[in-house]
Amino acid sequence: xxxxEIINKINQLLVDEIEIDADKISPAADLKKDLEIxxxxxxxxxxxxxxxxxxxxxxxxxxxxxxxxxFYDYIIKRVSSN
Amino acid sequence: xxxxxxxxxGIYSVLGKNLADVKDxxxxxxxxxxxxxxxxxxxxxxxxxxxxxxxxxxxxLDRRMRVGMPVQGEYAYMATLExxxxxxxxxxxxxxxxxxxxxGNDSSALPVVESVDILRKEKDTMLxxxxxxxxSMNSTVSMNLSVIFRLRGINFTVSGACxxxxxxxxxxxxxxxxxxxxxxxCGGAQEINPESTASFDALNAFSLxxxxxxxxxxxxDRDRDGLVPSGGAxxxxxxxYESAKKRGANILAEVVGYGFSSNGExxxxxxxDGPARAMQQSLxxxxxxxxxxxxxxxxxxxxxxxxxxxxxAIFQVFGKDMPLVSSTKSMTGHEMWxxxxxxxxYSTLMMNNNFIAPNINFENPDPATACLNLATVTTPHEIKxxxxxxxxxxxxxxxLVVRKTSF
Numbered sequence: 287x288x289x290x291e292i293i294n295k296i297n298q299l300l301v302d303e304i305e306i307d308a309d310k311i312s313p314a315a316d317l318k319k320d321l322e323i324x325x326x327x328x329x330x331x332x333x334x335x336x337x338x339x340x341x342x343x344x345x346x347x348x349x350x351x352x353x354x355x356x357f358y359d360y361i362i363k364r365v366s367s368n
Numbered sequence: 369x370x371x372x373x374x375x376x377x378g379i380y381s382v383l384g385k386n387l388a389d390v391k392d393x394x395x396x397x398x399x400x401x402x403x404x405x406x407x408x409x410x411x412x413x414x415x416x417x418x419x420x421x422x423x424x425x426x427x428x429l430d431r432r433m434r435v436g437m438p439v440q441g442e443y444a445y446m447a448t449l450e451x452x453x454x455x456x457x458x459x460x461x462x463x464x465x466x467x468x469x470x471x472g473n474d475s476s477a478l479p480v481v482e483s484v485d486i487l488r489k490e491k492d493t494m495l496x497x498x499x500x501x502x503x504s505m506n507s508t509v510s511m512n513l514s515v516i517f518r519l520r521g522i523n524f525t526v527s528g529a530c531x532x533x534x535x536x537x538x539x540x541x542x543x544x545x546x547x548x549x550x551x552x553x554c555g556g557a558q559e560i561n562p563e564s565t566a567s568f569d570a571l572n573a574f575s576l577x578x579x580x581x582x583x584x585x586x587x588x589d590r591d592r593d594g595l596v597p598s599g600g601a602x603x604x605x606x607x608x609y610e611s612a613k614k615r616g617a618n619i620l621a622e623v624v625g626y627g628f629s630s631n632g633e634x635x636x637x638x639x640x641d642g643p644a645r646a647m648q649q650s651l652x653x654x655x656x657x658x659x660x661x662x663x664x665x666x667x668x669x670x671x672x673x674x675x676x677x678x679x680x681a682i683f684q685v686f687g688k689d690m691p692l693v694s695s696t697k698s699m700t701g702h703e704m705w706x707x708x709x710x711x712x713x714y715s716t717l718m719m720n721n722n723f724i725a726p727n728i729n730f731e732n733p734d735p736a737t738a739c740l741n742l743a744t745v746t747t748p749h750e751i752k753x754x755x756x757x758x759x760x761x762x763x764x765x766x767x768l769v770v771r772k773t774s775f
């Protein structure tokens with residue numbers, strides 16, 4: 287999967303599955319403050335990412351992920367190492 | 369001791385998804401029972417069930433509010449929305465006042481089954497998601513509604529088997545009477561699915577009259593052969609008379625007595641003594657004599673033993689003063705954890721519209737039920753006060769007396 291395909295897919299899942307307002311999606315958006323993704327939403331993201339990318343996110347790796355760009359980079363890295 | 373009034377009602381039932389439709393169904397003696405073929409494929413003895421379609425809440429509630437709610441929570445949300453609107457209560461009132469919730473519920477089987485199925489398949493709990501734990505608990509309805517409506521008063525679920533909804537109203541009534549709360553959302557909710565009823569079907573408790581679903585639930589009738597499971601949700605707003613008067617609320621009825629008892633005998637077969645004591649206690653609490661009751665909404669679920677024993681208990685308490693009796697379960701089926709609350713709504717609709725809904729499908733009495741004064745057709749009747757019975761597994765009994773207000 288190409289990087290921009292991954293990014294587009296992540297954005298689509300955030301809008302369709304987590305029901306985030308599409309207007310709020312931007313790489314600089316803070317996941318918690320701007321996108322209002324809370325700890326329970328992260329639990330659902332784990333499931334959504336596993337089902338769509340075959341990647342099992344690790345809770346301990348989430349602490350460094352603050353922005354949507356950080357999240358794109360993390361998923362891209364995990365997909366390419368699979 | 370304060371007086372406790374009902375100022376709002378809301379219903380999501382197999383008879384209708386709002387008060388007007390339900391009133392119409394009650395008046396016309398309409399059944400909400402169907403045949404669910406999926407149950408036959410699964411291996412049920414009886415595929416009969418009440419049915420109401422699931423509400424569509426996407427676009428109404430945000431995802432976080434929806435994801436932790438099981439289907440009976442959705443029903444309860446719809447019923448509570450109508451009840452609050454009926455009571456003239458908006459979110460601003462709920463924000464400014466301490467309003468509680470006491471809801472009857474005694475299962476949440478489907479979410480447990482679904483989440484464990486995921487675990488067994490995936491061998492990884494990280495694939496279960498965030499919603500199932502909240503959906504799976506018995507307190508799921510009160511839990512979810514207190515968050516959605518931002519309630520800040522009493523907050524828990526009452527589990528008393530098929531008397532859950534009635535006990536929830538009874539406890540709410542006691543709290544308000546004693547000055548501990550001004551307003552409480554009370555109700556009962558019941559999931560409708562094979563997962564929650566399979567082990568009940570295992571008791572051979574359900575009617576097998578699959579050839580005529582609308583005639584299968586026949587409380588008190590000689591040829592009754594078992595109950596029909598059903599569900600949905602019902603909510604009422606109860607508050608102190610002072611609170612109702614202060615905000616200019618329209619008072620629908622007054623809760624005047626709550627009687628309760630336990631049979632102390634068999635886990636599933638009811639007796640006569642326990643229900644009789646609950647009825648007597650509710651009359652005593654109301655300060656009323658049996659002759660002042662104009663209508664009894666019976667628990668009667670269309671089981672051979674249960675209906676007969678309740679008939680005997682009613683006769684023991686009311687004797688020659690027996691008012692008209694009907695079991696609305698003849699139309700709804702057995703709404704289980706919802707029933708105690710929905711039947712207060714059905715009876716209040718009757719009281720405020722001067723009719724008694726029929727105990728449909730009654731063709732012949734048997735020796736135990738012959739003593740009853742049954743309304744077998746829709747009967748125009750003035751009801752000044754009614755008594756509603758709900759009895760459950762484990763011998764839990766609840767009787768509520770409600771009357772037209774005298775304010």
